[in-house]
Amino acid sequence: MPLRSGPLIVPAAVMKRLPMYYRYLHALVEEGVERLSSQELSGRMGISSSQLRQDLNCFGEFGQQGYGYRIADLYQAMCQILGVEKRYKAVLVGVGNLGKALINYEGFRRRGLVVIGLFDSDENIIGQEINGLTVNNIRKLGEFIKQEQVEVGVITTPAKAAQEVADILAAGGVKGIWNFAPQPITASPEIIVENTHIGDGLLNLFYKLKEK
Amino acid sequence: MPLRSGPLIVPAAVMKRLPMYYRYLHALVEEGVERLSSQELSGRMGISSSQLRQDLNCFGEFGQQGYGYRIADLYQAMCQILGVEKRYKAVLVGVGNLGKALINYEGFRRRGLVVIGLFDSDENIIGQEINGLTVNNIRKLGEFIKQEQVEVGVITTPAKAAQEVADILAAGGVKGIWNFAPQPITASPEIIVENTHIGDGLLNLFYKLKEK
DNA sequence: AAGTAAATGATAAATATTTCTCTTTTCTTT
DNA sequence: AAAGAAAAGAGAAATATTTATCATTTACTT
Numbered sequence: 001m002p003l004r005s006g007p008l009i010v011p012a013a014v015m016k017r018l019p020m021y022y023r024y025l026h027a028l029v030e031e032g033v034e035r036l037s038s039q040e041l042s043g044r045m046g047i048s049s050s051q052l053r054q055d056l057n058c059f060g061e062f063g064q065q066g067y068g069y070r071i072a073d074l075y076q077a078m079c080q081i082l083g084v085e086k087r088y089k090a091v092l093v094g095v096g097n098l099g100k101a102l103i104n105y106e107g108f109r110r111r112g113l114v115v116i117g118l119f120d121s122d123e124n125i126i127g128q129e130i131n132g133l134t135v136n137n138i139r140k141l142g143e144f145i146k147q148e149q150v151e152v153g154v155i156t157t158p159a160k161a162a163q164e165v166a167d168i169l170a171a172g173g174v175k176g177i178w179n180f181a182p183q184p185i186t187a188s189p190e191i192i193v194e195n196t197h198i199g200d201g202l203l204n205l206f207y208k209l210k211e212k
Numbered sequence: 213m214p215l216r217s218g219p220l221i222v223p224a225a226v227m228k229r230l231p232m233y234y235r236y237l238h239a240l241v242e243e244g245v246e247r248l249s250s251q252e253l254s255g256r257m258g259i260s261s262s263q264l265r266q267d268l269n270c271f272g273e274f275g276q277q278g279y280g281y282r283i284a285d286l287y288q289a290m291c292q293i294l295g296v297e298k299r300y301k302a303v304l305v306g307v308g309n310l311g312k313a314l315i316n317y318e319g320f321r322r323r324g325l326v327v328i329g330l331f332d333s334d335e336n337i338i339g340q341e342i343n344g345l346t347v348n349n350i351r352k353l354g355e356f357i358k359q360e361q362v363e364v365g366v367i368t369t370p371a372k373a374a375q376e377v378a379d380i381l382a383a384g385g386v387k388g389i390w391n392f393a394p395q396p397i398t399a400s401p402e403i404i405v406e407n408t409h410i411g412d413g414l415l416n417l418f419y420k421l422k423e424k
Numbered sequence: 425a426a427g428t429a430a431a432t433g434a435t436a437a438a439t440a441t442t443t444c445t446c447t448t449t450t451c452t453t454t
Numbered sequence: 455a456a457a458g459a460a461a462a463g464a465g466a467a468a469t470a471t472t473t474a475t476c477a478t479t480t481a482c483t484t
Contacts, residue, residue: 013471015419019412023394037431044396049431050473057433065432066480082415083422097313104309107394107411112418152417176421178414182235182319184256192424194417199319200231201408202390203294205364206324207227208404209388210295225441249461262443265462277462278450 003080004060014055018082020045021055025075026110037068084112088176089150091117093165094157095125095135098180102156103131113152117144121161138165145172152176159183166193215292216272226267230294232257233267237287238322249280296324300388301362303329305377306369307337307347310392314368315343325364329356333373350377357384364388371395378405 024045028036042052056062062077063069079085090113092099102108103115120126121138128135136144144150145168153169155162155177162181169177169187176192179185185193236257240248254264268274274289275281291297302325304311314320315327330347332338340347348356356362357380365381367374367389374393381389381399388404391397397405 011470015416018419019409019415022415023409023412027395039431048473051471053432054434054472061433063432064480065478066430066482068431081419083418084415086418086422088418088421097309097316101309101313102410105411108414111411111414113414151421175424176417178417183239184236190424192417192420194413194420196410196413197231197235198314198408198410199235199317199323201406202320202323202325203231203234203296204227205388205390205404205406206295206298206300207230207293208406209300209364210298212387212404223440251461260443261461263441266442266464269463273463275462276450277448278452278460280461 003077004058008058010058014058017047017055018078022078022082022084025071025078028071029075033071035068035070038063041069087112087114088152089148090115090152090154091119091141091145091150091169092154092156093119093138093141093169094155094161095120095128095130096156096158099154099156100130102154102180103133113154115154116148117141117150119144138168141165142168142172145169145174150174152178155179155181155185157181215289216270220270222270226270229259229267230290234290234294234296237283237290240283241287245283247280247282250275253281299324299326300364301360302327302364302366303331303353303357303362303381304366304368305331305350305353305381306367306373307332307340307342308368308370311366311368312342314366314392315345325366327366328360329353329362331356350380353377354380354384357381357386362386364390367391367393367397369393 038049038052042049045052053063059077059081062074092103092115095118103118108115115133118130118133118135119138119141120135126135126137150172151174153165153174155165157165159181160183162179162183162185166177166179166185166187170191174191176194177185177187179193179195180198182197182199184195187193250261250265254261257264271289271293274286304315304327307330315330320327327345330342330345331350331353332347333350338347338349362384363386365377365386367377369377371393372395374391374395374397378389378391378397378399382403386403388406389397389399391405391407392410394409394411396407399405
């Protein structure tokens, strides 16, 4: 069950489906499902079996002809593909409700994000303890990142603070930023910025409701 | 500046970009920007000008040759396209941190979602007042939906409760469900289900970090 | 142990999406 | 008022993605 070696050509469309594969495979492993055919597996995900097989073929040969896919093995492979086995040290900035929700989200740690620092600018929030971590004053953020060699910054501040926080994170040397503020963030190109826009899902829902 | 009439053919790829257009246009209106060319506008969004023009052409002619797009008008049109002008009565089930974060999210109401009821099963949370609404016992959910003719249900419960809540929502007659639980939700096909998987963004970030 | 059915992986065909080029319109300047 | 520049819109070409078909391998049954 080898991961294909050499430089992989992974279409953007395939890349976008990888998190879904991860989710479903994780759930199936938890359920204790041992094997599934591409047809059964793809059926649960709402895609075609051709597409699933084609997608997996970008990375290697994970199935057995006449038998199907061993779920545990495929899950393992998917973890490797996504780089989930690595651990990333992270800080979270903006300990409001969304920040707290993310800190408590178990899938967070499972995916390899280890939050080692929480920061906020609100005096009422600084000093609070959440999940064993004390919320620090945002003024200490820059120093903390350098000292602890933090790799990822999560921004859950209000929109207007987001860019300022991003600048501190970038100056501190993080490799990636996961931004939840609606504001688009700019950073030098060697820093990977991933924007998550929670409100977008609602618009998709409305559009489909209107179509009906 | 007419919206094209008759049955529109809107490619899925275009549909997925509409929320982004909405976000950027809203921000530009707030900034007070009056007009932009397709090149300037698309540049900010990180897409090509051809694509922007092609996308808009699915819905009508919104620009002026030799001049560009009037931002306010284009924003208006986008609101119409997305059906954001309509108001939807909604309930939110699961008043944890994520639920609270969404309730306080201003973009929520701006997009047309009017939350009129909050529900939870936790005795410690029931009775709390948030944004002028009192959290009700989840046992009252079914009746409430029917009485108030609720159209949309937002699920922010833990995974294992999600399907049960979805069933109550469906039985009550909602038209759409916005689900944040990692669990995939099943409902009869006439109900639109939109799943938002917050953790997916993190995997995208990791994948890109690994690529570097 | 041999034959049959099941299911992958690969290739090819069909579709969908994006980009490019060109024409036409509109604004702006002289 | 006329000429030139700017920029949308439309159609065509190029690219990417998805689906269908088929050959081959593997497992299971008799």
